[in-house]
Amino acid sequence: xxxxxxxxxxxxxxxxxxxxxxxxxxxxxxxxxxxxxxxxxxxxxxxxxxxxxxxxxxxxxxxxxxxxxxxxxxxxxxxxxxxxxxxxxxxxxxxxxxxxxxxxxxxxxxxxxxxx
Numbered sequence: 001x002x003x004x005x006x007x008x009x010x011x012x013x014x015x016x017x018x019x020x021x022x023x024x025x026x027x028x029x030x031x032x033x034x035x036x037x038x039x040x041x042x043x044x045x046x047x048x049x050x051x052x053x054x055x056x057x058x059x060x061x062x063x064x065x066x067x068x069x070x071x072x073x074x075x076x077x078x079x080x081x082x083x084x085x086x087x088x089x090x091x092x093x094x095x096x097x098x099x100x101x102x103x104x105x106x107x108x109x110x111x112x113x114x115x116x
Contacts, residue, residue: 046103048063060074081095
């Protein structure tokens with residue numbers, strides 16, 4: 001007797017499933033700890049870095065009130081490979097640019113147009 005809870009003949013292709021999975025993962029990563037209407041510090045950092053192509057640390061810090069939080073987020077984003085620090089300036093990496101695209105789609109859906 002087989003107790004199988006999964007449909008072995010899915011109605012969508014593997015490509016469609018993967019696309020939905022990655023988009024939902026991006027949305028969850030972006031929105032899991034934020035209140036509606038609040039922007040996560042990490043997404044704000046990566047959007048600012050992409051918007052201005054590169055930013056110095058003092059330029060980034062001027063967009064936030066809690067500098068300790070910014071240092072931690074910058075370290076996390078660098079470790080995750082989303083941004084890169086070169087000569088005290090930050091640049092979006094390809095992986096970060098993909099996340100930026102997901103955030104832009106999410107913001108377009110919710111009509112959130114401002115950053116920083």
